Amino acid sequence: MIQEFDLEHWLVAADQLMKADEAERALQLLDLIPGYYRDNTPEPILAMRRDIEAAIFQVHDYxxxxxxxxxxxxxxxxxxxxxxxxxxxxxxxxxxxxxxxxxxxxxxxxxxxxxxxxxxxxxxxxxxxxxxxxxxxxxxxxxxxxxxxxxxxxxxxxxxxxxxxxxxxxxxxxxxxxxxxxxxxxxxxxxxxxxxxxxxxxxxxxxxxxxxxxxxxxxxxxxxxxxxxxxxxxxxxxxxxxxxxxxx
The missing domain is CATH 3.40.50.150 (Vaccinia Virus protein VP39)
Structure with missing residues (x-):
């Protein structure tokens, strides 16, 4: 486990990608975290993923x-x-x-x-x-x-x-x-x-x-x-x- 991993960078970057119409890449970014955190995903990462997935248009929205x-x-x-x-x-x-x-x-x-x-x-x-x-x-x-x-x-x-x-x-x-x-x-x-x-x-x-x-x-x-x-x-x-x- 790494001792210093600043989640805030990931959250800010994911938000920027969403603002730039890059929802697919924003979700990919949230997967690109160190191994320990992939097994023990911090709640802020999970919350951002939930927010992104809830925001993406689904078929019924159209x-x-x-x-x-x-x-x-x-x-x-x-x-x-x-x-x-x-x-x-x-x-x-x-x-x-x-x-x-x-x-x-x-x-x-x-x-x-x-x-x-x-x-x-x-x-x-x-x-x-x-x-x-x-x-x-x-x-x-x-x-x-x-x-x-x-x-x-x-x-x-x-x-x-x-x-x-x-x-x-x-x-x-x-x-x-x-x-x-x-x-x-x-x-x-x-x-x-x-x-x-x-x-x-x-x-x-x-x-x-x-x-x-x-x-x-x-x-x-x-x-x-x-x-x-x-x-x-x-x-x-x-x-x-x-x-x-x-x-x-």
Whole structure:
């Protein structure tokens, strides 16, 4: 047993990691203590772990998120035209339509449905299949999307979208698992904040922490290549980074 081990350093560092959207690393840090304390874990370490685990979003938390309710048309148009991940999809769907292609968009984690609502307001032709958890958001978006929620047109391309998802899930391979359920999508679109989202989550103890980890541009690029090896990826830099993968 070591005689001097200052737990306060660990507790402060774990708190800093949580504020920086690094919940996964904060929990890992609390495991990196000397052997004696791994067998006789001090209560402050246990208490910090309890606080972190209680703050992390669980599946049921995503079923009731007021921020994921669809917004008015003005907000939708601003998002699709000015936010990089929205504008990227708008440009690509328009280009596909110009070639007579009506893509089937499978959207994992549709959030407030900005993407399909924005495409619809721009007159784009597509079919849309959301994979979501918030029932109120779907019910509100459904009448506004109308026939776009119809089934995939026979022979149409499938585009798999997972915007702002990879940082929320314990196993990023779940993205690929959901993609492969669609067969072998022609395209894959991913996004995640570059480093932490905004200023991070300073009030994580009271507001909860939805993000498990952050990504650097290189880490995000490697994640795309690792989980979707059959695609050529284009990286689009932004405070919320975008990867566009086209099947080889």
């Amino acid at each position: 079923k009731n998120v007021d921020g994921d309710l669809p917004k008015d048309n003005e907000s939708v148009l601003y998002w699709i035209q000015n936010v990089t991940r929205g504008r990227t999809m708008l440009e690509d769907v328009k280009a596909a339509n110009a070639q007579g292609i009506v893509p089937h968009l499978v959207d994992m984690g549709p959030g407030d449905y900005m993407l399909p609502l924005g495409l619809k307001l721009h007159g784009c032709k597509f079919t849309y299949e959301p994979i979501g958890l918030e029932p109120r958001a779907y019910e509100m978006a459904q009448p506004r999307l109308g026939e776009a929620l119809g089934p995939k047109i026979e022979g149409a391309q499938t585009w798999f979208i997972a915007y702002e998802i990879i940082e929320h899930i314990w196993n990023p391979r779940d993205l690929a698992a959901m993609a492969w359920r669609q067969g072998n999508p022609d395209r894959v679109y991913l996004s995640t904040p570059r480093y932490c989202f905004g200023e991070g989550c300073k009030q994580w103890r009271t507001k909860k922490q939805p993000h498990l980890r952050t990504y650097t541009p290189q880490e995000f690029w490697m994640a795309g290549k690792t989980y979707f090896p059959g695609y050529n990826f284009e990286y689009i830099d932004d405070p919320v980074m975008v990867l566009k993968g086209i099947k080889k």
